[in-house]
Amino acid sequence: MHRFKFVLYRPIQLLPVLIGVSIVTFILVQLIPGDPARILLGAKATPEAIAEVREKFGLDQPLVLQYVHFMKNLLQGELGRSIIYRAPVLSVVEQRVAPTLFLLIYGVVLSVLLAVPLALAAAWRAGSSVDQAVRVFSTAGIGLPAFWLGIMLMLLFSIELRLFPVSGYGEGALSHLHHLFLPALTISIALAPVLVRNLRATLLAQLESDYVSAERAKGLPERAIYLGHVFRNSLIPTVNLLGVNVSWLIGGTVVIESVYSVPGLGQLMVSSIFGRDYLVVQAVTLMFAIGVILVNFFVDIVTVALDPRVEM
Amino acid sequence: MAVSELHTPRRLAKLHERLGEPPRLVYIGAAAVAFWFVVAVFAPFIAPYDPIAQDLRTTLSPPSWAHPLGTDNFGRDVLSRIIFGTRLDLEMGILGVLFPFLIGITLGAFAGYFGGIVDTLLMRLLDVTIAFPYFVLVIAIIAILGPGVSSFYISVALVGWVSYARLVRAEMLVLREQDYVMACRALGFGHLRTMLRHMLPNAIIPAVVFSMTDVVIVILLGSSLSYLGLGAQPPTPEWGVMVADGQNFITRAWWITFFPGVAIVLAALSFSLFADGLAEWLGVQE
Numbered sequence: 211m212h213r214f215k216f217v218l219y220r221p222i223q224l225l226p227v228l229i230g231v232s233i234v235t236f237i238l239v240q241l242i243p244g245d246p247a248r249i250l251l252g253a254k255a256t257p258e259a260i261a262e263v264r265e266k267f268g269l270d271q272p273l274v275l276q277y278v279h280f281m282k283n284l285l286q287g288e289l290g291r292s293i294i295y296r297a298p299v300l301s302v303v304e305q306r307v308a309p310t311l312f313l314l315i316y317g318v319v320l321s322v323l324l325a326v327p328l329a330l331a332a333a334w335r336a337g338s339s340v341d342q343a344v345r346v347f348s349t350a351g352i353g354l355p356a357f358w359l360g361i362m363l364m365l366l367f368s369i370e371l372r373l374f375p376v377s378g379y380g381e382g383a384l385s386h387l388h389h390l391f392l393p394a395l396t397i398s399i400a401l402a403p404v405l406v407r408n409l410r411a412t413l414l415a416q417l418e419s420d421y422v423s424a425e426r427a428k429g430l431p432e433r434a435i436y437l438g439h440v441f442r443n444s445l446i447p448t449v450n451l452l453g454v455n456v457s458w459l460i461g462g463t464v465v466i467e468s469v470y471s472v473p474g475l476g477q478l479m480v481s482s483i484f485g486r487d488y489l490v491v492q493a494v495t496l497m498f499a500i501g502v503i504l505v506n507f508f509v510d511i512v513t514v515a516l517d518p519r520v521e522m
Numbered sequence: 523m524a525v526s527e528l529h530t531p532r533r534l535a536k537l538h539e540r541l542g543e544p545p546r547l548v549y550i551g552a553a554a555v556a557f558w559f560v561v562a563v564f565a566p567f568i569a570p571y572d573p574i575a576q577d578l579r580t581t582l583s584p585p586s587w588a589h590p591l592g593t594d595n596f597g598r599d600v601l602s603r604i605i606f607g608t609r610l611d612l613e614m615g616i617l618g619v620l621f622p623f624l625i626g627i628t629l630g631a632f633a634g635y636f637g638g639i640v641d642t643l644l645m646r647l648l649d650v651t652i653a654f655p656y657f658v659l660v661i662a663i664i665a666i667l668g669p670g671v672s673s674f675y676i677s678v679a680l681v682g683w684v685s686y687a688r689l690v691r692a693e694m695l696v697l698r699e700q701d702y703v704m705a706c707r708a709l710g711f712g713h714l715r716t717m718l719r720h721m722l723p724n725a726i727i728p729a730v731v732f733s734m735t736d737v738v739i740v741i742l743l744g745s746s747l748s749y750l751g752l753g754a755q756p757p758t759p760e761w762g763v764m765v766a767d768g769q770n771f772i773t774r775a776w777w778i779t780f781f782p783g784v785a786i787v788l789a790a791l792s793f794s795l796f797a798d799g800l801a802e803w804l805g806v807q808e
Contacts, residue, residue: 230650242666349798353790355742357749358765358783365772365779461657465746479658480750483665495662499654 213514213521220507227503235496236280239488240273249488252293290489294482299493303475307497309379310474313390313463317397318452324398325405326448330441332406333413344406351403356462360396360469367392377471393470397462401455408451412444446517453509457502544803551796558789562608571599573606573759582775592777594767600778603759604785610760611789614674614744614753615737621679623733626686627726633687634694634725635717644687651684660743661752669752674744685736686729693725727804734797738790745786761786 242249246269247260264270267290268279283289289299332344368376380389416422417440425435464476471477475494482490514520561568577597585592591600633644651659660677667673697703698721706716747753748762756763761782768778
């Protein structure tokens with residue numbers, strides 16, 4: 211089990227990054243021009259409320275002490291109050307986590323379902339017309355603007371064919387699956403090209419390895435070699451690739467949630483920017499960064515679990 | 523003198539000699555990219571109408587001979603707006619790559635060359651920056667600066683430098699050990715001269731190749747932000763803004779939303795082809 215020891219010490223290694231992330235999110239709000247107390251409370255704040263916020267966040271103290279205050283509050287889950295929702299930021303943000311998580315996982319599942327068959331078909335005979343067609347898809351797909359693609363899919367499937375709802379999240383898991391199908395499909399069309407490109411390259415590299423020659427010499431059918439061995443050995447790089455791309459995926463959900471009015475973190479972030487609800491923007495930014503760090507940690511664990519040769 | 527000529531081929535002819543004939547994809551890509559520059563530069567001569575002139579008699583008219591791509595809710599010609607939009611979208615793609623490129627290669631070169639504390643500090647800053655999703659950090663900074671194209675440039679510069687710094691740093695770490703670098707130092711060349719004139723030209727190729735892919739990413743980013751209302755503002759003709767404007771009329775006038783998106787796809791494809799060709803030619807794995 212010593213291979214999994216990193217699960218224990220990695221969080222300690224990640225501490226400097228987490229502190230750095232907290233400093234950046236702290237500074238973001240510090241950089242807003244104007245009186246910080248007014249910014250945090252909105253234009254219609256009473257003098258009493260302003261005095262209270264000054265006290266609570268230590269706004270008349272030096273920057274370093276303000277950061278200490280910020281960290282102290284943060285560790286207690288105290289992220290301030292939203293000026294739009296008139297509620298604690300944490301409770302506003304909490305409600306938005308589930309739709310975003312649902313959408314992300316849904317998008318990843320659809321991407322894999324789309325990418326794996328395409329990559330398998332392309333790498334089966336490199337240079338064939340199937341391979342060329344997949345290459346066109348993956349080149350064009352990378353340049354597709356997700357917001358526009360989302361609207362086009364909505365026009366076709368929701369407005370013309372009336373197969374899916376135009377927006378929202380729905381009630382219950384089945385309804386979520388139905389409501390979020392088009393948003394997840396949009397994400398997968400944006401992500402799949404990257405996966406296809408890399409999975410294809412990995413498959414082709416695997417086909418060159420010695421074990422493939424050995425299996426051919428042994429008389430194993432080509433199909434069994436391809437699906438049973440080459441494909442399985444290409445899965446780990448694909449899992450890693452998903453980890454690398456999670457940061458892009460999150461960026462994608464911010465836009466997609468706005469297109470489809472999904473009540474998730476991304477849509478909250480964009481609407482809070484327009485509402486000058488800076489503490490909510492700060493909290494969402496922080497949550498996304500922590501999310502990326504956690505996913506990468508998780509991907510490392512999965513990689514070690516899948517491949518006994520890997521040492522972290 | 524002889525050292526610099528041997529190892530820093532600055533002239534294009536030498537580069538050509540060293541790398542051989544570019545693949546066909548480079549020419550196709552370059553032609554496609556050039557097309558967009560021609561459209562941007564000659565927009566006033568190509569566009570049939572004024573991109574912001576409203577004509578309330580012809581609102582929401584479908585594609586026709588008079589308006590090949592139709593008109594929007596203010597009667598503005600969609601084709602003319604797309605043609606003029608090329609200017610801003612191309613500008614965003616280029617300046618949005620140029621600033622991060624310059625910052626990134628400078629920081630990466632210093633970190634890779636000097637190592638030690640400079641390198642450690644930069645790498646920590648890099649770790650923290652990439653912990654944030656690129657898009658999220660960009661819009662968080664725009665939230666503070668206020669929506670607009672100049673905020674976009676500042677924000678992208680602050681976030682986008684990391685990719686370039688990483689690429690150049692990795693190259694510099696390898697080059698640092700080469701004999702010609704020691705020769706430069708032995709000849710009494712200063713650190714700056716060794717680093718910028720002799721090492722950087724050899725270290726920069728992966729960063730240049732990535733910058734072409736980055737143009738595609740940044741054009742998509744710029745138009746997405748404008749779509750969300752955080753970048754270019756109406757009535758500026760910009761592709762993302764046009765898509766957002768048209769969305770309200772999507773059931774009655776699909777063309778307002780459809781065609782600007784096609785322009786984005788084609789522009790992105792042009793730069794992608796060029797980037798792929800360049801990567802193939804210069805032998806850089808992405």
